Amino acid sequence: MIRLENVTKRYLMGDNVVKALDGIDIQIEEGEMVAIVGPSGSGKSTLMNIIGCLDVVTSGLYELNKISIKDYDQDELADIRNQQIGFVFQQFNLLNNFTAIENVMMPMTYAKVSKQKREEKAEALLNLVGLGDRMDHKPTELSGGQQQRVSIARALANNPAIILADEPTGALDTTTGHEVLNQLKKLNQSGKTVIIITHDLEVAKNTNRIITLRDGKVIQDEVQHHA
Amino acid sequence: MLKEYFAIAIRSVLAHKIRALLTTLGVIIGVSSVILLMSLGNSAREEAANQIRGIGSNLIFVNITDREGSLPNDWLENIKDAALIKNYSQLVSSQVRYTIEGQAVDVSISGVNDKYASINSLDMTTGRFLNEYDLAYDSPVVVLGSKIPGLLLPNQEVIGSTLMIKGMPFTVVGVAEERGTNFSGDNDLMVYVPMRFASRMSGFNTRNKTFYIEAASEDTVDLTLNRVLTYLETIMPSENSYRAFSQTQILGVLDTLMALLTTLLSGIASISLIVGGIGIMNIMLVTVRERTKEIGIRKALGARQSQILAQFLIEAVIITSLGGILGLAISYLGTLLITYITDFNVILGLDAVLLSLVFSLSIGVVFGLYPAYTASKLEPVEALRFE
Incomplete structure (x- = not known):
């Protein structure tokens, strides 16, 4: 369902052309849980932006469905x-400026879902991530782990097929990081495609497939076999 | 969807209350000054129109300004179709100086006929005006302007008392209502005596110089005036030796002048609205820059360009409309205050209210559009990266 073929992305930085992505070929099927790893500057953030339709390719093909x-x-x-x-x-x-439930409702607002349905869905999602008692708290009143769970609930608002997580544990301690990863695993088990971008191999080990980037190229793409 | 935009915009405005208020201060000042000036101007027009209408809108005033010139005794007979003229009165005048407790008071003495009061819509507060018998028998009677009794006949029954004018005793028969000042001078410092009696007294120019004519109806005022002017043209040596105009003409000129003044002042005041609009644009551009991250998040979560545009445009419109409403409230208090401290009755015109609300709304749209457009065109990736 996600197919990249010979994808390149070039930026102009001053007078220099930077090749962020240099001939990427990746295919990710529905229901996979994939980690994209690599050191900083390897192009993994650029790749996430392209997969997430936040940015467009310079050349090559990106097919979604x-x-x-x-x-x-x-x-x-x-x-x-x-x-x-x-x-x-x-x-x-x-x-x-907005409460947890309002943050979760936001993508549904843009999808023109009725107010009542938005509230019901957001409430259910916050319950799902274990924040049913924090719905009317603003982000500044929540811990990092709680905030990340709110953002997971928000990611699920319009029931998307793909969850795209950019360093989801990067700002969290080990314990809360684990909780968040478990949440993402559960989502994958329920049928969602989960793609995690990370530089942390420990995080990547939680997935079924690790794609390693370096200098804008895929240097390794291997399936993990969990015991 | 519109409801959500409003909810979001109101939240953002409330999050920065002081800033919103300061931002819209220009609009507040602009709107309140435009409304106040328009209302003042319109009320002044109304007031002036009422005053002139009170004098009688069918009135035509004829005056020979040339020192040597005068009109023949039967000149009005020469105005063809005399049916156009309902009444007329000649006026001869003189001045007399009284000294009251060391203070000089100049009183105008007007020799007129019994029709003068009705032509000029002059009402009496007590007694009566000169009547046809006073005129026919040359009775030594006098009607006083409203300030005269207090000055010359204090602490006594005015009607029936005697007033000395140029050494002659006159019996007071009436006191006129307060009239204020117009082109014939201070009406309240005037006394009226029978025409022919006056012309026999010293100091009066008895030539036929000044006439008050009442046209048969409002519709024939212009026609009558034209006849008078045509006649004057034929018998007078030059255009500068006479003047003749109708009350309606004065009203028209005055009205045009006041309207022009009102428009001019409101126009100047509306410049402050434009300045206010530029202030809005400035702050909205700052707001967009400050909230680049928010815009990035919203775009990442699926906001379309048009939805971002609408959000910021509505925010600008809410801020300027707030300014419009506050400005309206301030100008309303202003009219109350002016009405309270002066006698002038200032009424907030509906046209001014609507105009200023439309104006403040449009300023929000016009000056909010560019910042909102800037926000809508931000690249999601770059906006997300903004800290």
Whole structure:
């Protein structure tokens, strides 16, 4: 369902052209749990932006559900981000003026879901991540782990098929990091495609497949066999 | 969806209350000054129109300004179709100076006929005006302007008392209502005596110089005035030797002048609205920059460009409308205050209210559009990276 073929991404930095991605070929099937690893500067954030339709390729092909992303305009890309992809960010990226439940409701607002349905769904999702008693708290009143769980609930708001997590444990201690990873595993077990971008191999070991990047190229792509 | 935008925008405005208030201060000042000036101007027009209408809107005033010139005795007979003229009165005048407790008071003495009061819509507070018998028998009677009794006949029954004018005793028969000042001078410091009696006294120019004419109806005022002007043209040596105009003309000129003044002042005041709008644009651009991360998050979660545009545009419109409403409230208090401390009755016109609300709304749209557009065009990746 996710297919990248000879994808390149180049930036202009000053007078220099930087090759962030240099001929990437990846295919990720529905229901997989994949880690994309690599040192900083390897191009993994760029790759996540492209998979998440936040950015477009310079050349090559990116197909989502067999349709090339090149065929979509800005509004359609916004709709794909809204409907098909759930983002989990390292710094949570919650809106601090809004409560937990309002943050979870936001993607549904853009999907034009009715207020009543939004509230019901957001409430159910916050219960699912174990924050049923923190719904009316603002992000600043929550711990890091709790904030990341709110953002997972938000990622699930429009029931997307893909969860895209960028260093989801990067700002958390080991214990809460584990909780978040377990949450992502559970989501994968329930049928969602989960893609984790990380530089931490310990985190990557929780997945079934590790794709390693270096200098914008895939240098290793191996399936993990868990005991 | 619109409801959500409003909810989001109100939240953002409430999160920065002081800033929103300061931002919209320009709009508040602009709106309140435009409304106040418009209301003041309109009330002044109304007031002036009422005053002039009170004098009689069918009135035509004829005056020979040339020192040597005068009109023939039967000149009004020469106005063809005399049916156009309902009444007329000649006026001869003189001044007399009284000294009251060392203070000089100049009183105008007007020799008029019994029609003068009705032509000029002059009402009496007590007694009566000169009547046809006073005129026919040349009775030594006098009607006083409203300030005269207090000055010349204090502490006594005015009607029936005797007033000395140029050494002659006159019996007071009436006191006129307060009229204020107009083109014939201070009406309240005037006394009226029978025309022919006056012309026999010293100091009066008895030539036919000044006439008050009442046209048959409001519709024939212009026609009558034209006839008078045509006649004057034929008998007077030059255009500068006479003047003749109707009350309606004065009203029209005054109204045009006041309207012009009101428009001019409101126009100047609306410049402050534009300045206010630029302030809004400035702050909205800062807001967009400050909230780049928020915009990035919203875009990542699926907000379309049009949805971001709407959010920030509505925010700008809410801020300026707030300014419009506050400005309206301030100008309302202003009219109350002006009405309270002066006699001038200032009414907040509906046109001014609507105009300023539309204006403040439009300023939100016009000056909020560019910042909102900037926000909507941000690249999601770069916006997300913003700290």
